[in-house]
Amino acid sequence: MPEKPSSSRPFADILAARLSRRQALKGLGAGSASLLMAGYGLTPQAGAGTQKGAGEFSLTFKELPHGLDEHLAVAEGYQSQILVRWGDALFADAAAFDPQKPSEAAQLRQFGYNNDFIGFVSLPLGSDSSDHGLLTVNHEYTRPAMMYPGAPDSDKLSEELTRANIVAHGLSVVEVKKQKNGQWKLVLDSPYNRRITPWTPMQITGPAAGSKRLQTPDSPDGVQTRGTYGNCAGGVTPWGTILTGEENVDYFFGGDYSNSGETDNYQEFGMQSRHRGSWSKHFARWDMSQTPAEPLHMGWIVEIDPYDPTSVPKKRTVLGRYKHEGANVHINPDGRVVAYSGDDQQFQFLYKFVSLNRYQPDNRAANLRLLDEGQLFCARFSDDGTLNWLPLKVGHGPLTSANGFNHQGDVMLDCRKAAKLLGATPMDRPEDVEVNPVNGQVYVMLTNNSRRKPDNTDAANPRGPNRAGQIVELIAPKGDHASETFNWEMLIVAGPKDEPGTKYHPQISANGWLACPDNCAFDKLGNLWIATDGAEQYDVADGIWACELSGAYRALTKRFLRTPLGAELCGPFFTPDSENLFCAVQHPGQGSTFDKPSTRWPDFDDSLPPRPSVVVITKQGGGRIGS
Template identity: 70%
Template structure:
């Protein structure tokens, strides 16, 4: 079916509602959070100044041009350092990376593959240091054809290669320090350094812990569990822990589950009988016929204390089981913790959690259990710019025994089904969700949805066959994130400049357009930095764009950096002083092979394959990133 034209009555009526609401907000003195969309021009209305960004802009870096090549490139006036790459030693006694002689034991002491989310917490704990801290990085999945000589298929790995593949997943925790030269270095003899893998002992907590449905061959009590994998984005809590989201975990399982008692759940989650990786061929843990409860142990948000290398990671079941892109925490004005998360799949939902207890700034021990009690909500949007948060509570509304729920544990284990019944709004792949530290508004990255039809379009998801995604802005009333109703707006609708359906600031440059927003971060001025995954399908490299979200430069996006070909850009994260910007380059050279890669970044050596890596960006001469 053809894409709905921009001039269609339905789309125009949605924009008309947006214009009306923004006028009301302006009258209330909130115009900075409510810039106006031009009805048909495909860009936001200009402020009346000349072309380009206004003199009052806080983003004055020289914009980087679009391109697609083998290199990582950052805007003029900035330095880009490769901080750590797949296979690099994380401990003083760890071996150097040798791609031709990989072993499980080596990989367990080395940085994992496909780095995604990045979290930085300062050292010492409780300080605001921007030059010394702990870096925590997710390792989402592997591309075996890019990891091993001969480019083997995922189902044709040797036993040792499967073990290496498993060991390369999970997370890495490593102490880092900035030296007087301006270069960052790993502290390899640090007691904090740690690898967390699919085999690390963990614990289920919250209402689903102990559920009979979680009893498995390994977990006879439904409480103890093992490992984390499929880790996409995450978040850093105000009490200094890391939240990591388990996303596409269905890809790790196979086997006939028709007799498991979980057929409806597994089908809803995307499980298939066919194996996509070799894990289940090596270990029956990932064979659903042999171990039918194991898939219920993943799909959660895991909380990790990086300051305690001996701590047991906790799977916080209160946040629900689905394909978590991540989870980001905000302390509401009443002291309760609010965590936002997206379910990263086409037509899935946006969620919010509110804790029962309140954050205590001087009681870290009490804060460590804040995510164990509270209420989970899913979001329902209306085209008039309003939205409601619907509680997922057993016994309320349709979440009853008549619909198959016997307890709150069932609601959380069958979170997608519960949200279906409540009438949550199916979204265009909700990924990263972050709160602006300056305005308190919430921003949702909606990456794309090629399956949406014209009949399925709505206010926050206005395009059929949406290939480029959009950025959604949520405003809590009077800054109260516990309110049942918010208002919403479209900050921008992504895609090539001038394409039907796209919406940016009127003065956007030829290099300012972006596609497929994925992760995001805010600097300490409240500027939004957007990382993309999918721009290469539009002929340009993925990377990072920055924009102001209030005032006359709202939605005037500028490209800041580019990835090597085949890569996506993940995990943007600022140090507290906003003078160091971390980011992940994931799967460089994707779509090629170990033996004949599109790029050999970052080493550019004939004996080295392309390696996923963490970058740190600093301004030449020092100063705030973006200025």
């Protein structure tokens, strides 16, 4: 791959050039959202923010001050309910939570650890209910020293404790229902409730399915496989399935892989021969010296049908193998499905998938196959505000057998290598990438990049080192997300508001600045809600900020929620009416131990550790979140 051009231009010069171009792009972020949507061939949704009067602010909540303490805090006039915690029962016959006696059998019937992504789908299927539905929640990773009293480092766990630890990963599916008193409740006898773990049978689909490179003792055909773990963010499809992204899966493996035939691939993915956890010490499946192809079964987007607890989850290889933060789906005007995903690592890439076939609103069975065929692209950003999507297609440019790409399955298995060869732009940890359902534009959360040097910046990644991240807005021409050329704008450059290089609305308050954008969500008005992971480096809690995306208050961020010490805020997800906001509080007390935690949130019981939990935020007296 040609060396990426470096730039030593000051950020102020880059930004000035970008703003000049932005003024030349008619209507972009300068007028009302209704004008913007008209310019891109989109139709405002009912109740959309485009219908508010000129100069009217839709985010009227009283801003929450910055702070950092043991508790979760929300804006005045709002309330939070702990809905489900690590170890809570998902089934009526589940054992009571007892961290003194962890077991595989108990954990299989309980909510898993370190909840990340949350997806809410309404019950019954096809409805838009905001008070009854299914939550699907990712369980990304564990911290044994925080979970179990006196537990050693994770690479020294006994086999018995390792078994319990393994099944704390994966996902939980649980039915939830809002009661007449406004409180939410788990439905423990629900036939939908399910734990999906690293042992759950799954199927590989798409271009890599059946590849000889995927053959293992558990998968002699390279199609059948088991389990998902390292699950970070995700998405909910219009046909009611959940997409979950497998991210930092290298931490689960160990063993010498020098004879695997995959040395370059595994080094690219961060695999190490040393045992960083106990899984590879007790089970041959995670020991690369014994099962060298097993790591290739990880690093995919997995599609799960929460409405069918007997369904087999599908690993959709057409979306590529890398460290997926998640995947989010948009229905293009021509009916094709477009899915966006980021590779969450420093200097990795942004991707887009366009399906071969079209979405059929009345044919769910056909829609369940839409992520089997199509074209994956990687993104190249230009300083002039254009973005080119480069097809990751065998035979295209350098993607030939001379470089190890003998068929399309190889391109998907070596996605990072292919994107580098094509000249995609290395980004500052692209995490959540979502399409705004009101204005039709794409918002990319770029968390940070401590390794970027000052002489290796570009307009989309303007700082080196980058401690606080940025948010980039992508504009599809006339709303056509299948187009191979977009425009892009810098929405926010994060960090303390007075720090050189930041970019915010000029009226931002002392509490409105944020750091390290990670996940995001949109309310029914199209406002952007930003969750962060890394603000504690500035001695303020992580949490949620919200802003409008058009008009006079575009990019005016306001703090809405603070997490407890050590926690990040993940997976914000609104019910259809935007009156309930589900949030995942992950790893409270991070960096401490079971016996001496920095917080015992949410129980504040000396016999219990801090517990990752899902909370639901509602407005006191009811109403839209944010008003």
